[in-house]
Amino acid sequence: MxxxxxxxxxxxxxxxxxxxxxxxxxxxxxxxxxxxxxxxxxxxxxxxxxxxxxxxxxxxxxxxxxxxxxxxxxxxxxxxxxxxxxxxxxxxxxxxxxxxxxxxxxxxxxxxxxxxxxxxxxxxxxxxxxxxxxxxxxxxxxxxxxxxxxxxxxxxxxxxxxxxxxxxxxxxxxxxxxxxxxxxxxxxxxxxLDWIPIGRAKLVTKSIDNRVYSIDNISAVDFYSKYLGEKVANNLSNIGMQFPLIVNRGKDSVCRALMKQHSDKSLSFAGNLKEGELVQFAIGDIDTxxxxxxxxxxxxxxxxxxxxxxxxxxxxxxxxxxxxxxxxxxxxxxxxxxxxxxxxxxxxxxxxxxxxxxxxxxEKPLKSIEVDNNLIMNSKNNSTFKALVNLTNTISSELEEFRKLQHLKIEEQKNDIYRKVYYDEYTNLPNRLRLFHKIRHHKDRYLIYFDVDRFSKVNYFYGFQAGDELIINLKRYLNSVIKNIGILYKLPADEFATIITQDDINIREFIATISKRLTMMVFKYKEILIPYTVTMGISKIEGDGVAIRYAEISVNNARLLHKPYIFYSDIAQDNKQKIKDTTQMALIVRDAIINNKLVMYYQPIYDIKTDKIYTYESLARFKISDNKILTPDKFLPILPHIYLSNSFVKMVIETTFKKFANKGIRFSINMTIDDIVNREINDFLYQKLEEYNVYKQLTIEILETIEIVESKEITNFINKIRKLGVKIAIDDFGSGFANFEYLAKIKADILKIDGSLIKNIDKDENSKIIVETIVIFAKKLGIKTVAEYIHSKEIFDIIKDIGVDYAQGFYLAKGNPELLS
Structure with a gap:
């Protein structure tokens, strides 16, 4: 060539x-x-x-x-x-x-x-x-x-x-x-290129291909006039090319030279400038x-x-x-x-x-040579113009650096505000507001609502730090099962939600699988293993926030029906009758309490050595009609939902204390942890103890839970009431949290061994070994034992041989409104 x-x-x-x-x-x-x-x-x-x-x-x-x-x-x-x-x-x-x-x-x-x-x-x-x-x-x-x-x-x-x-x-x-x-x-x-931007970026607000009509919502000509002056603006067709605009497209900066001025104050450039692009004036960097x-x-x-x-x-x-x-x-x-x-x-x-x-x-194959980088060419121009250009570039660079710094600060503040508005501060998960904004984009997918059962009790008994640990524990588990198939959100208090984004998942199989784990969750706090459960409500997203409400309704109905979870669609179909029945039962229970239809049954507990009645357990029933008696398994779950738990417990205390007053016969009543820590019930109990003077006759049966040991309030209650002569029995011992270390701390008078261990003791060798161990340990601590669910002579003989102190069950006697003579 x-x-x-x-x-x-x-x-x-x-x-x-x-x-x-x-x-x-x-x-x-x-x-x-x-x-x-x-x-x-x-x-x-x-x-x-x-x-x-x-x-x-x-x-x-x-x-x-x-x-x-x-x-x-x-x-x-x-x-x-x-x-x-x-x-x-x-x-x-x-x-x-x-x-x-x-x-x-x-x-x-x-x-x-x-x-x-x-x-x-x-x-x-x-x-x-x-x-x-x-x-x-x-x-x-x-x-x-x-x-x-x-x-x-x-x-x-x-x-x-x-x-x-x-x-x-x-x-x-x-x-x-x-x-x-x-x-x-x-x-x-x-x-x-080596052209650099000057000043703030401005938005191209109207353009068609390479013809720009407005920048920053003013005409293109007026934009040039604003920054370069009227004289320059009046001669843009001749000198406008000296004042190009620069736009960033990906990694590259592209300059656009002004080519033509139109009568409508629009400008044509050598190449396209798109609506929505940010442009700046550009000037060359001579040194570069x-x-x-x-x-x-x-x-x-x-x-x-x-x-x-x-x-x-x-x-x-x-x-x-x-x-x-x-x-x-x-x-x-x-x-x-x-x-x-x-x-x-x-x-x-x-x-x-x-x-x-x-x-x-x-046209020839290229031959490489060694380059001499010592040969440097320098500018021939030492004019005032070059000095001004250098000054402009330096000031522009400093202003750009300042602008970037300010922009960074603003972005950080925006991000901080955004996170505070749309994210939960403790878990760093998107919050309810974020869920509400995003849910409309997930039509026909599923929303799952998670609500921790009895969360307030964890805070009450162990402190708010324990409640926080529970939240983190649940977050970790939910993240582990949802991370690849959905988005996890943190809602107020103890609630979470997730949108399942994987369309091919079998939602019912997935819910059934995680439900098994959510019914036996446990976390460690201060070397204590604290169990908890989670109820779920599931709804299909219809395109707006109503799915959130449906999921909440599903959680409430699951609790009402004593289920680990419910689909909203099932409420609308299969569970209508169950909801109706539960609502009807709530009305019946409310009427029974308001009209004092409580009937107490008293089941004797026998001293195995003497064959004589040692005490009576007080069992509550509601007499709805002459032929209909309502048992606790029907009405107890309803009481919290109709806010009559306190009224019921006070009725039991009043009726039972009155029954045994001045008789010198021992008796027991059942109280839950919630009853004991309830100030209203607590005050009522002490008032009636003094009124009927049944201190030395009464045994309070408390369901075995970890809170009995770990709650100072429960421990103080037990110590105080025992000093008054009232005995304490731990009910259903061995059902869930049996721990002999705890037993040594409780200072109970009586252990009522859980019926599930007794009813099959004649057939289940493991149950027998457990009961023997409980009895031996209780005797060493000076605690009496009661075996419930004695329904046959064979079982009675076995628990007698083991050395259980007291026996209770249908084989010996059923509960009755009247005391046995």
Whole structure:
């Protein structure tokens, strides 16, 4: 490959050049003509001369406000004609199509060259009327691996139009191109920008492709006038290119040069600016441009590059002034250069502005050389302008750094507010408000509501820190089972929720599986293992927040029906009758308490050694009618839901104490942990003990739970009431939390062994061993034992042989409203 540049003033000068040189016509000759005289008649004369001598060559030309020949800037009235002879490279010129828009013109170019398999396409377009970005999009839709170079024709301030031309065509609104095909043609292409943003980013509020109507909600012209002044704004068509806008697209910054001002105060740019993009004014960084010019030798470290084509932005020339030669000379030291200053540079898929676009070519295999980085080129410009530019860049950089810092602080504050509004502070999970906003996007999926049972009791007995530990324990478990299939939310107090986002999950199987674990959860607090359970409500999301309410209803109904979970759809179908029955039962129980329909039954407990009645257990019933008695398994679960638990317990205390007063007969009543810590019931108990003076007759049976040991309030109650002569019995010992260490701490008088261990003791050897162990340990502690559920002589004989102190059950006697004589 050989490349030659000639500077001419008059087209007729070509005759002497041809006579005095070896220039010959060839199909492998590329002629690039860059004309500084923006005159159609001049181009016609040039065409005639070129047609006369070069009928086979491929000609591509453009008007230019400055051309490049061997690192020299060639200005009006001269033209630069470059002759590049190729040895092994085929050339093909593009014939102008009939497409009316740039994108389809680009497609036409791509289809035209497709079979030619070009390695490089050089294209020129009109500088004022061509949307270079759409043109490149069209070409790349067909040829996405082809290098594309060239640019938009430029002009001086005095001219009104730009032109592109080839052998026979001169146009102010078309596109011309030449394709180069050679698999062995070595091409190294790149560009330099080095323009930096100034000031705050502004929003493009209205635009269509490359025509911008408003920025920051004011007209594009008024936007320029606001920041650059009225005088500049009135002459934007001529000098607007010196004040480009810069936009960030991904990792790259792209400048957009102003090309044309319209009467409606809109502006056309060399490439598209999309609505919603943020733009800033841009200015060149002279020091960086000069520094990067010294790096061209590192980007092109070869000894046999044969030619470099340069398509550089005219704004770069304006801005760098005399220093433009530094950039051009850096490339000239590598290989002969030719090109022009454009209104827009073609870089493969992208349209550039303010850049220096170059193509290094060689038909020979590239030979690497060692680069001498000691040769540094320095700026030739020490003018006030450079100082002002440097000052502007420095201040802009400082302001940008300040802006970024402020933006970072604002973002941190926004994020902090966002997290406080939408996230639970303790668990770092999204909260109920976040759930409410997100749930509408998950139509036809499932919402699961988790509610910890008796959570307030954990806080009451162990403290709020224990409650917090429970929440974290439950969060860990729920995260472990939900992390891949849903989103976990933390709701107020002890509630969680999740949206199941995996559509192919079998929701009923999933709920059944996790329910087994949620009914026997346990966490460790201060070396204490504390058990808890969780009830679930499940609803299908219909597209709004009503699913949250349905899930809450499901939880409440699950508790009402004593179930670990309920689907809202089941409430609406299968459980309607159950809900109705439970509601009816609530009305019956309420009526029974209000109208005092309580009937106490008294079941004797026998001393096994003497066969005499030792005491009576008081058992509550409601007499609904002459033939209907309501047992505790029916009404006790209802009481908390109708808020009559206190009234019921007080009725039991009053009726039983009155029954045994002045009789000298021992008796027992059952009290729950909730009853004992309830101030109203506690006060009532002490009041009635004093009123009926049954201190030494009474035994209080308390269900075995861990709270008996760990709650100071329960411990204080037991110690205080025992001092008054009341005995304490631990009911259902061995049912759940049996621990002999706890037993030693409780200081109970009696242990009532759980009926599940007694009723099958004649058949279950393990039950027998457990009961024997309990009895032995109790005797060592001086605690009496009671065996419940004695329903046969065989069982009675076994517990007698084991050494149990007292026996109770249907085999011995049933409960009765009257005491046995």
């Amino acid at each position: 050989k490349s030659y540049n000639f500077k001419i003033k008059n087209p007729i000068e070509l005759q002497d050049i041809i006579k005095n040189s070896n220039l010959k016509d060839s199909e492998q000759l590329l002629i690039q003509a860059f004309v500084g005289n923006i005159s159609k008649s001049y181009i016609i004369e040039l065409q005639k001369e070129l047609q006369k001598y070069f009928k086979k060559a491929h000609i591509i030309g453009s008007t230019a406000y400055g051309s490049i020949a061997n690192a020299k800037v060639i200005d009006k009235p001269y033209a630069t004609i470059n002759f590049s002879y190729f040895k092994d490279t085929k050339l093909l010129s593009y014939s102008i199509g009939d497409e009316v828009d740039e994108y389809n013109t680009g497609i036409d170019i791509g289809e035209y060259f497709n079979d030619f398999n070009p390695k490089l396409i050089i294209a020129f377009g009109n500088g004022l009327n061509t949307n270079g970005e759409l043109l490149l999009d069209g070409i790349n839709s067909i040829l996405n691996n082809t290098i594309i170079a060239g640019g938009l024709a430029s002009k001086d301030e005095e001219s009104s139009d730009t032109f592109i031309f080839n052998h026979s065509l001169i146009s102010s609104n078309k596109v011309i191109a030449v394709g180069l095909s050679n698999p062995n043609l070595n091409i190294i292409d790149n560009y330099a 441009i000069i520094k990067n010019s010294n790096d061209y030798k590192n980007e092109l470290p070869y000894s046999n590059i044969e030619s470099i084509f340069i398509y550089s932005c005219i704004t770069r020339r304006y801005f760098l002034q005399d220093d433009i030669s530094i950039e051009l000379e850096a490339l000239e030291k590598i290989a002969p250069t030719t090109g022009f200053f454009t209104f827009g540079e073609f870089y493969n898929q992208s349209l550039l502005n303010q850049s220096n676009r170059y193509i290094a070519l060689s």
